Amino acid sequence: MLYRAHPFHWVPAAGLRHASTDRRPDAALAYPTGTSVSPLCRQRLSADNSELAWLWSTCRDCDAEAHRIARTLHTPATERSK
């Protein structure tokens, strides 16, 4: 069965965990600290890849948008029109 990864990554920035569709640097597992990212909540933020940053709570706007994207990807076309 084909697994398609979600087209976004979680990125801690400005005290919240955001989701961004920005490409990460090659081979990076996370956006390095200081990377300029444009998360789903449409702010311009600087990534914070410190250890504690991953414990921040999720940005509500990014969470809602990430769920919408995930539903779009994983819902068969026949279900979408309901």
Ligand SMILES: [Zn+2]
């Ligand atoms: Zn956000």
